[in-house]
Amino acid sequence: MSTTTQPVGAPPSPAPPSAAPARASSQGGRRRRGGPGGRALGLGVVGLWLSLMVLLPLAALTVRSFDDGLSGFWAAVTAPAALAALEVTLGVSVVVALVNAVMGTLVAWVLVRDEFPGQRVVNALIDLPFALPTIVASIVLLSLYGPNSPIGVHLNATRWGLGVALAFVTLPFVVRSVQPVLIELDREVEEAAASLGASNTTIFRRVVLPSLAPAVISGTGLAFARAVGEYGSVVLIGGNIPRETQVVSQYIQQQIEIDSPAAAAAVSVALLSVSFLTLFVLRVWATLSQRREASTA
C-alpha cells in the first residue's frame, strides 16, 4: 500500500514530496508541443476550468457571506449557537488530533519495528478510513457503539461518539506520515546512543522523537484540518444536539435548512479560515524546518 501518496480525501500535504528533481530543461522553452497557439488554448482551458469549478464557488461564498454587511457577518459568526458549534468542533478536533498523534506514532512504530503474523493485513487496514465513504464510517461505528451496541457501549449523541468518529476518519494521517520516516531512520544513531549508555527512554526522547517530530506534527495538522470540516462520519453518531454535539458543518447545514444562507456562508468562511490557517502554518513551518535541516546538513 502506498505510504507516500496523498490518500483519498487527504488535505494538501504541507510539504509535498518534492516531485522527482525537476530537470532544469523541463520548464524552459526546450521543446515544442502543439505550438504556442495550442499552449495558450490549453492554458485558457486550465484557467477556465479551475475558475469555474473551484474559484468562483468559493468567491461567491465569500462575497455572499457579507450580504448583510460586515455587522451581519460578525453577528452570524458570533451567534451563541455558532460559537458553541465552533467550540465543540475545535475542542473535539484538538483532542482527536492529539490522540492520533500518540496512537498513530505508536501504530507506525509497531508496523515498522515490530514483526508479527498478519502485519501486512494490519498495514493495509490503515488505509480503510480513506477508502471508506464517511457515511459508511458513521454507520459502521454506530453498529458497534450505537443504540443497539452488542457490547453495551452507548456513545450515540455524545462527544465521545464524535471523538470516535473523528478518530476513525483521521487515523491514517499520522501513521502514513510517520511510517516512511521511521523506515528511513538511521538505526546506527540509536545504536551509538545505546553504546554510550543511554536508556531506551532517553534514546527515544533525545534521538528518535526529534527525527520523527516533523512527520508527527505534519500528520497531526492534517488530521486536525480534516477533523474540523468533517461531516459525513459524525452525522449519524453525533446526534446534532445544539451546544452539545453539533459540529460546525452541521450548524452550517442547519442554517441552509432554515433558509438563512448568509449566516451559513459566514460560518462557512470562518470554518474555511480555520482549515486554511492550519494548513498555512504547517506549510510555513515545514519550509522553515526544511531550511534548518538543509543549513545544518
Place this chain on the structure above:
Amino acid sequence: MITVTDARKTYGDFVALDDVSLEIPAGSLTALLGPSGSGKSTLLRSIAGLEDLDGGNVRIDGEDVTHQPPQHRGIGFVFQHYAAFKHMTVRDNVAFGLTIRRRPKAEVARKVDDLLEIVGLDGFQHRYPAQLSGGQRQRMALARALAVDPQVLLLDEPFGALDAKVRADLRRWLRRLHDEVHVTTVLVTHDQEEALDVADRIAVLNKGRIEQVGDPVSLYERPENDFVMSFLGAVSRLGDRLVRPHDIVLERDHATAASRQAAEGAVGPLVAARVDRVVRLGFEVRIELTADDGERFVAQVTRAEAERRRYTAGEDVVAWALRSEEPVGAGPVA
C-alpha cells in the same frame, strides 16, 4: 552541409551562445568539443530545433530552418540518456519515425530489420529498453534516428553515460558506421580523446564561443591558443611556453641540448631542471621535474628512451621542446 551564422542564445543575463558561426561540411563527422557548460548542447539543440535561437540562423543544405520545428528539419537526434521509449519494444522504437510517416508495413519491417542488423541488435526486436544494456540502448537509439533517413545526424554526448570500455568500442563502431552511411554527423563531447579518435573535424567551444575549428591533427599540433592547447591534451609549462610532455627532450648538459635543438630546427628556451621522480607507466615513462625557477613540470618519454638514458631521481638535466609554437599568453588565456 550545416551552416550556423551568428547564433545567439541567452538565459536571462547568461550568454550560452555568443554569436557562434560554424560550417559543417556535408558528409563529415564533426565533433563539438568543450568543457561542461561551454554551450555545446545548446548549439546542437539549436541545430535540431529543440532550442529557439535569440539571434542568427541555421541552414541545413542551404535551406533556412531557423524557424522550422524539429519535425521538419530532416534530422536524427541521439540523446545522452538514450531517450528510449520505455513502453515500446526495440522494434517499435526503431520503427517509430516510419510509423509516424505512415510508411507501408512491409517497408517498415524491412528497414527496421536492416537497421537492427547494422547496429548489431538483430534478435532483440521484441525486448523492451529496460532489458537492454546501456550500450545496446544507445545503439537502438541510433538505429531509431537513422530509420528516417535524416540529412544530418546529431549526437549529444551519446556515450557519456557508458563505462569506459563500452564507450571506446562504441565510438569506433560509430566511426565505421559513418564511413558506410556518410550522413553528415555532429557529435557533442567533452572528452578530447573521443573527439580526436572519431571526428574528422573538431570545433572547440569555450564559454559560448568557438575557439578553433580544424582537423584533429592540426588542432593538436597547431593550437591557436592556450585554451585549445590545454584542452586537447596534457601540457607542461617550459619557460614561457606550453608544450606537450612527449615533445620534451632531456639532455645531460646545456651544450648538448643547444646543439640538438639547433639540429632539429626547434626554437624556444633551454630549461635547467632536476629530476624528482621517474614513474614507469607500461609503455610510457613519466618523468617529474622541477625547473631552476621552481616550476614543476612533467616530461613523457618512451620506455626504450628511458632505458637508454637511465634517468634517476636527483639528476640535473636540461630540457627543451621539439615543438612549441608560441609564447604563453599569445592567445586568450585558458
Place this chain on the structure above:
Amino acid sequence: MRTSRRATLALRTLALVYLVGLLAVPIVVILWRTFGEGLGPFLASVRTPAAVSALNLSLLIVAITVPLNVVFGVVTAIALARWRVPFRGVVQAVVDLPFAVSPIVVGVSLIMLWGVGGWFGGLEQSTGIKVIFGLPGMVIATVFVTLPFVVREVEPVLHEIGTEQEQAAATLGASGWQTFWRITLPAIRWGLTYGVVLTVARALGEFGAVIMVSSGFPGVSQTLTLLVHSRYIDDHNTYGAYTAATLLMGLALLTLLGMTLLDRKRTHR
C-alpha cells in the same frame, strides 16, 4: 533501539487494541448485522427500486465525473509540468484547495454560485436547467471534491519521465498530438489510472457536498450514500442502512485492492 520482549508485546497489544476497537470490530459487527440473517434478506434489501436507482445514480455521477477529471486533470498536469504557467504557485494552491474545504462548505459555495439568488442563479430561470437540486449540481459537487486527484497523480510522473522522450519523438517527426498519444499518455498511464481509482472511490463515497445540493428524493435523486443516510434517519430502517453501507463498503474494498495492486505496478515499473 532494542526494546525488551515485554515492552514490544505491550506496544504491539496497545496498537492492535486501538486498531481493532476503531477499525476491525465495527466492521465485523456491521457484516454480522448485514449477513446475520443470510444472503437472501441482504439481496432483497439492496435490490429495492430505491436502492437500484441509487446505485445507478452513483454510477452515473462517476461516469460523468471521471472523464471530466481525466481530460481537464491531464491538461492541468501537463501545463504545470511542461509549460510556462503564469502564477504557477497560485495555480498549484488552487488545485489543492478542494482537499482543504469541508464538504458542507463545498455544498454551501455551490448554492451561493448556482442556487436561486446565486451569481449564476439566472441560468435556471432562463434555460430551465436545474443545477442545485438537480443532477448537474451533484456532478459539480463531486467534481469539486475529486478535482485534485488526477492532477496530483499525473504531474509528478510527468516530472519523473522528463522531456527527452517527447523531444526524441519530435525529432523523429511526431506532431504534438502524436507525441501526446504515443509517448506521453502511455508513460503516465499508471499514474493516471491511480488518479482515476482515487476519483472513483471519492465520487462513490462523497456525502456531505452531495446532500447539500441534492433534493434527495428516493428513486430519483438519491445516491448510495444518501440512501444509507435516509434509510437510517428518515425510514428508521437500520437494517436497510447497514446493507446499503455494506454494499458501499464492498465497492470501497475493491478500490483499496485496486490501489494496492496499482501501487505495486506504479512503483515497480
